[in-house]
Amino acid sequence: MAGKENTLQEFGKYVSQSVLSQLGVSCYILADTYFISKGVGADGLTALNLAIPVFSVMNGCGFMLGIGSGTKYGIMKGTGNEKRGDVLFTSSLCVVTVLAVIFMLIGLLAADPITALVGANAEVYDMTRTYLQVILLFSPMFMINNLLGAMIRNDGNTSLAMTAMLSGCLFNIVFDYIFVFPIGMGLFGAVLATAVAPIISILILLQHFVKKKNQFRLIRVRPDVRLVASAAGLGVPSLVTEVSSGLVIAVFNLLILGLAGNVGVAAYGVVANISIVVIAIYNGIAQGVQPLLSREYGRSQEKNVHRFLGWAMMLTVILAMLIYVGIYWNADVIAMIFNSGRDMDLQRIAVEGLKIYFTACPFVGANILLAIYFAATDQAAPAQMISLLRGLIVIIPLAFIMANVAGLTGVWMTFPLTELVVCVVACGLYKKMKRTYLK
Structure with a gap:
């Protein structure tokens, strides 16, 4: 009976912290939309909606590798194969970095054709291009944040994962307001707040390594692409x-x-x-x-x-x-x-x-x-x-x-x-x- 009570307590802890994290993300999405609509107007909201599909592809790739690797690592921990987890984390980080660099290069070299592709007309072209370029240039932050968060959650440190996600969301909401209204940076201010938010989360997540609570770490190894592909599935x-x-x-x-x-x-x-x-x-x-x-x-x-x-x-x-x-x-x-x-x-x-x-x-x-x-x-x-x-x-x-x-x-x-x-x-x-x- 005690064992069942312990597992129920563990279930309550993991689920409650995860629900709070996800609610924080949903609130910051709503806040982002609100501040852009109020501070920039209908054109700003249109630019945001046009840019969202590109952001979704980039962020979705980060989720695919992050959640997939975290899930695979959770299974490895259950089998007592933590050493293989080091290979998975190192390999996943390498693959995420390569993909992020590709998205960065697209932001640097192909912002104009991408903006035209999503259907931006003359009225919203510049704002859409700005949003896309900033988001793509910060793609390493978004994708690494997704990987670290999922791995750390599966390493048992759900409290840190929740704190990191909520802190990033809170930063985004607060600085959305500051950049858009008092400073008057318009859409650029809104996207800048969104782009910096994952950096705040990453800085908090790094405590997992500083305090030596982690059971996975970077090692010198040739990246195992097949292992990452299996996790990505x-x-x-x-x-x-x-x-x-x-x-x-x-x-x-x-x-x-x-x-x-x-x-x-x-x-x-x-x-x-x-x-x-x-x-x-x-x-x-x-x-x-x-x-x-x-x-x-x-x-x-x-x-x-x-x-x-x-x-x-x-x-x-x-x-x-x-x-x-x-x-x-x-x-x-x-x-x-x-x-x-x-x-x-x-x-x-x-x-x-x-x-x-x-x-x-x-x-x-x-x-x-x-x-x-x-x-x-x-x-x-x-x-x-x-x-x-x-x-x-x-x-x-x-x-x-x-x-x-x-x-x-x-x-x-x-x-x-x-x-x-x-x-x-x-x-x-x-x-x-x-x-x-x-x-």
Whole structure:
């Protein structure tokens, strides 16, 4: 019994700190959008939206290598193979550095063609180019931060990982305001605050090495590219999620614009902003339990693996019900917070969207958790399948079908229907895996 109590306490610590970290990130994304819209105006917000896909690709590569390497290291720790973890960390850092240099060179040498490629017109061209160039020049900071954070979290130092992430977020929020308003640096100030934030996080994460709490370190070894590729396979779901989110938003914007005009797109902005926070909670639960799943999998403790997964799933479902009830009964209040112009059409569309869109809550939480579970237990293929189905294969064609069949209501229904279909597939994959294990 004591052992179960200890594991429950450990579960609570890992998950709560991870959820706080992810909520911090979601709040800084919202703050970034708010300060740019207020301090720079609609053109600044347009430039930000145009640049986001490029940032998503760069940051997604960092997540793929970081979370993949962290997951692989967690499994290695479980098997007692820490020496191999040194090779993994050193090799991953080398690969991340090479990729980051490539992104830097793109920022230095190809900012103009990239800006044209994302569709920036004359009014927002300079601002979009500025945002892209600064973000790409700081790509080593973003990517190394992703790698260090994931490795340290899987090394058991979740408190430091949380402190580093929240400190970076807080810096970004504070200096967003300082650079944009008192100093008047405009969009450049906003992107500079965003670019410096991971440096703050890295400086805090380095304490893990200074205090000698780490069980992994840099060593002199020839980089093992095959080992990094194997780890990256476990991080592919994070890359898919990061890259596809921008594409899905673009598709939804296009469909809603045709059905309800700019007011409809603004209403979708309300839904999307709330979705950022809700998804952050689910990501926090999944990323919090991942190191525990990987460790117990490495130790061949299948009972503990499914115990941790069961607790995480139970927490996800309970929170999903509470979140949906809260959104349903407070949809008017939530919409009014973002509806500063008191536009009644926007209010009506946003309220309808909130009530339909977030019926997806239990399914999206389960899908995120199961994708992380498969990756955490070294099963890359089902993890990748779930992410691709959620992010691209089901949702995009279904959005066009539902828009034609049921108009704006159909667009709102696309997200819950997608997550329901994928949840059925994910649960099927999980049951198949359990049957294989029992045999």
